[in-house]
Amino acid sequence: MNFHLKKELELVLFSVVTVLTVATPAFASTTHTVTGNKAVSHTSKVVVNQYRSKSSNKRIYALKSAGHGRYTLNAKYYVHTFTKFTLQRTAKISGKVFYEVKSPSGYVGWIWSGYLGDPTTYYSKLSANTFQVKANATNNFYNHVPGGDYGKGKLLHYGKNYRNKTMTVTGEAQKVYKTHYYRLTYKGKNFGWVYGAALQKVSAVTEKTVSGVSVYTQSAVALKSFDTSKYSVVKNTNYFVNAPSTYGVSPNYPSFSTTSNTIKHKSGNGDTDFTTDFYLPSTFKKSGDFGNAQSVVIDGDMIYVMNEVSGTTTDQGFVVKYDLAKLRTLAKSSQDLSVLRRAAYNKINKKTLTSDQQEALKCVTVGPTFTTGHGQAMAMNPKNKQIWFIGKSGASTETSNIQELNKTSLRPDKEIDFKMGQNQNTPSNLTFDNNGNFYAYVKNAAKWAPTNSLKLYKGVINSNNTVQINLVMQGLKYAPGTHSQSIGFNSDPRDPRGPRLYFVADGSISSVPVNKIGSLSSNDVRAETFQSYDNNNKPTNTREFEGLVFDTTGAGYLFTLRGVELMRATSSNF
Known part of the structure; x- marks a missing residue:
């Protein structure tokens, strides 16, 4: 690590915060090597009950030099579910990805990436549009928006097994990307969340004439979803x-x-x-x-x-x-x-x-x-x-x-x-x-x-x-x-x-x-x-x-x- 990065990392400690020694299985050693210094510029949230850690045990750390290119992680304060941060930088600390984050009130520190997920907006107005899974889709279906407010999510179905299938949208959410995620039903049953890039629109209606009658067949189900x-x-x-x-x-x-x-x-x-x-x-x-x-x-x-x-x-x-x-x-x-x-x-x-x-x-x-x-x-x-x-x-x-x-x-x-x-x-x-x-x-x-x-x-x-x-x-x-x-x-x-x-x-x-x-x-x-x-x-x-x-x-x-x-x-x- 170069001299300037070392100095920058040493400045993240706040003298007003009591420094505690951390002893968790993930970061058992008291000193760590630090590699990388990549700038990051987006927002993230602490996720719900992700990995082994309960919400009350998720912490922000100070990274303090221990000399000879080694550093210690000292706990600064606890964070809770859905706490929102701005990401400043990313670095690997003993091989684990950490983010330097800044809270809305201005506190700065380092947090393990496993505690974070991209902020997700869930829309209360549910859709009943019909989509078709693309022929080359590789995105899978999860019980929650993967990597969002609820963590990595549980895999429910492999997307490749449902290519060209027509499904009905019952929910919509946005992570940090312009393309939304959709919750779908298939054959009348809840199927999970999938990234919208795996889907393509189906024509709203097709028309044909039968015995002189104009017959219109709509692709979307008629009844809007409800709670x-x-x-x-x-x-x-x-x-x-x-x-x-x-x-x-x-x-x-x-x-x-x-x-x-x-x-x-x-x-x-x-x-x-x-x-x-x-x-x-x-x-x-x-x-x-x-x-x-x-x-x-x-x-x-x-x-x-x-x-x-x-x-x-x-x-x-x-x-x-x-x-x-x-x-x-x-x-x-x-x-x-x-x-x-x-x-x-x-x-x-x-x-x-x-x-x-x-x-x-x-x-x-x-x-x-x-x-x-x-x-x-x-x-x-x-x-x-x-x-x-x-x-x-x-x-x-x-x-x-x-x-x-x-x-x-x-x-x-x-x-x-x-x-x-x-x-x-x-x-x-x-x-x-x-x-x-x-x-x-x-x-x-x-x-x-x-x-x-x-x-x-x-x-x-x-x-x-x-x-x-x-x-x-x-x-x-x-x-x-x-x-x-x-x-x-x-x-x-x-x-x-x-x-x-x-x-x-x-x-x-x-x-x-x-x-x-x-x-x-x-x-x-x-x-x-x-x-x-x-x-x-x-x-x-x-x-x-x-x-x-x-x-x-x-x-x-x-x-x-x-x-x-x-x-x-x-x-x-x-």
Whole structure:
């Protein structure tokens, strides 16, 4: 070592610090040779429980000349986990790499390199982007960012074994380099951290045309990652209704009724009944497909009903468009709310049609059969008047899709394929708010949330034909009932409570204010249960509640089966 370096190293002692003799296995000798003098200019941190040393035993040393080119390491002070330093120089002391460091308060000394790691910034906003491991990747996967705040990290997987594999990002961190590190999942399981240079981006979406439908397949999973420890539920009152083994039917069904029937309020907030607005066909084709209606959309004077074809294994269905305004006029003039249902029955059975029935059939447009899925998740986006439906609800790693319905052809002309991700199944109901956000809910079965609680998702269909979904980090302790049949949105301007979301199960409906989603109190949640009746006005099992929609005036309409009918709410106080 030259004379000037020797002098520089002798100056690092502070007379104000008590000098202690160090006796650790790593540096047992009392005198050391020192080689090298390389300038360093970046920042480092003391890491967590690295090597044999506990946090309380990590020390800064003074390097003091013992003559004849030998030096002693004397302890100056202790340092603790995450203490941050600026590195000045590096040198080898008896073959061990040490750094001369300077603390923010100006203290200078030498520390063993094994105690240090590069400062790492962990981003709280997690990503759900999809990346592919490069074909020539050599970087490995670790349980933490290697060489960062948590030390060297534990090797989990060799990168070369996963070349060309597609993985999903759930976390992001930056060490001292411009390129970030990413935490990934593979096949639905946590896989570890890897340096970003080992990854390449996958195109956000690919496009192809199938039978005249533009099909977009997004590479990233739709659901953004979330922290289950931050999830909570509001303790709403329990109005859960168990679905019956056999559903009730409307009075006089399957006979025709000229007058309305009523499903009445039973318990809960408000005092809402539902009375018949119009009876729809319960059969048209001989298979009775019209009797298996699953969802409804109101668009001005028109309503759109999606019907599932019974007994198929390929999820076939069709959409029917009704001119509701004209049908209501016919029903009033003929004094028969079943005028269309009678017309459909007579048409099938080749019976004579009255003039009213002939006019009623002119108000109906039947669309072609296509793959609709179950069909219960159809809704209109009030922002752009587009009608969308979930054509397939897959498990986390299965492909789901959402499709746009052409209002003229009554078949889809756009489909977005996606995987839900994050170990969550795609819900099978759908509604939109005035800003174009969509919502869906499920009755929970996950271990980290109460059984039979309600989980709510909020998403958006992007302009690049991808879907992005977030789990709302607050649910309801009690869902309305066994089957998550439908979800509705109402922005009645007369309602001082503001826009609300409605969660529909058979015989039970709950609602919450949209502007308080995520920060609800128990008083914000309203719920009602309802009683169905037979033709003798005796209580029966609940009818199947297939949908709840609202018109521009805020009037609510319940869509029910056995037989198919649209029922108007007597109030909006539910």
